[in-house]
Amino acid sequence: MGNRLSKIYTRTGDDGSTGLADGNRIAKNAQRVEAMGTADELNCHIGLLIETLDSDDELAETLRRIQHHLFDLGGEFAIPGSRVIGDDHIEWLENTLDRHNEGLPPLKNFILPGGTPAAAQCHLARAVSRRAERVVVALGHEDSINTASRHYLNRLSDLLFVIARVLARRAGGEEILWEQKKSGL
Template sequence: MGYRLSKIYTRTGDDGSTGLADGSRIAKNALRVDAMGTVDELNCQIGVLIEYLEDEPELAELMRKIQHHLFDLGGEFAVPGSHIIGDDHIEWLESTLDHWNEDLPPLKNFILPGGRRDAAHCHLARAICRRGERVVVALGHEDSINESSRRYLNRLSDLLFVVARVLARRDGGEEVLWSPTPPAGNR
């Protein structure tokens, strides 16, 4: 494969537009660009998470695979009408989610992000993923999208939640349970 970028700055975006992979240009604040950017941000956050998983090679490998999927997903948004993410991706996420959720106790309380650094980074990735899903839903209201892509982000946020729970409980750790504040007057 040859080099794709010989020059980093092109000046073509100075007018507030950006080029899609199909050669068309759209505003940098368009929902499609927001979807691409949020998926990129999620991929970056998962890259940070991986750096905290040096003692968790199975989870690190899982997250690397997800990074490749996310790069494909960003490419899908860069080429309107393309379909890269499919039902097989969603089925893989669901079976992976079932595997990691199998040994977790049922939730009886809401949990707060934290418990350990790796769990906190995983929760941040989950929150970014949820934002990405919201952007993709909005994009779907104004343009055609691959429905599998939206479903992928929905399942991925579930998987990230479960992995955060797994990480928080590693080595005798605990999840941080939410303690609701009583209504004013009952304190």
């Protein structure tokens, strides 16, 4: 890998195209590139979230594993027709989600992003995960995709919502409930 990235700039993208891992070149604004970029952006937000947690925090370990999944997901988009994300990834997300959701009280209101800096960052990652899912749906309308990848992003946004709730409640913090009466002028 070191030899492959020994020169960071190549000038090959100056014409508005980028290379896929299979050697094909496509426009930088193609839906496939948007999917790759949004998965990368989500990975960055999760990395920032991890840095708000203690290194020995079990949630940090969970989120780091998700980062590896997202890197794989970006690779999957970089090689049209490849399948890296599978049902086992989705099952792991669902089991993790169920485990963290067990101790939370049922929601009776919508909640606003916030409560703690970590919870707010987690909500931001959740919103980017939802956008990534929309981008992948759009990609699926124009090209063949691994539907498990779309399902993964859907479950991931749910997990990030639950983790945000956990983080907001830690150390006596609170979830910020949406109040309709405060929406008016």
